[in-house]
Amino acid sequence: IAGITQAPTSQILAAGRRMTLRCTQDMRHNAMYWYRQDLGLGLRLIHYSNTAGTTGKGEVPDGYSVSRANTDDFPLTLASAVPSQTSVYFCASSEGTENTEAFFGQGTRLTVV
């Protein structure tokens, strides 16, 4: 693993199903983030974690949950998917919490039908 890895790369999901998007980084970064990117809109922060064991809500947290059991992993769970959650999801990490470069995973393209 080099950098930050997301899985799956794409998924078609039936509405109402539960889904976990995986994110792993090997840079030992303290901060990790989940964003969604929709056409015509900027990246929107779903949840973040400043360090292992802590998480916080971003701009659009409803319908999503996260956990940060260790430094490397930051999974995002959709408890009961809805079509409005169709989007491209990016996981990112950074060494610090605010003023440092963020490194992004390649994204997960999720379609909820």
Place this chain on the structure above:
Amino acid sequence: GQNIDQPTEMTATEGAIVQINCTYQTSGFNGLFWYQQHAGEAPTFLSYNVLDGLEEKGRFSSFLSRSKGYSYLLLKELQMKDSASYLCAVSNGNYQLIWGAGTKLIIKP
């Protein structure tokens, strides 16, 4: 509210210079980032400004005026590979980045 504005799309010619503007209104300010995103790929970091003035990095430069809530990204000697979206993001001092919708730059031969 918090808002970042960028032009939706710009077109430029290979070898030319283009300036992509970004204006922002945020609850706090702790620095401004520019990222490049090729279609279907992840954003990658280009620059970071926290003080007023111009930061130069090869063919790319970024400018910041905090009093005007304004930044621009200047791309010189444009190459076809510069065709991408350019994202402006502001650190609002609350552990979050506020992102603009991005400017799609189209380079023509």
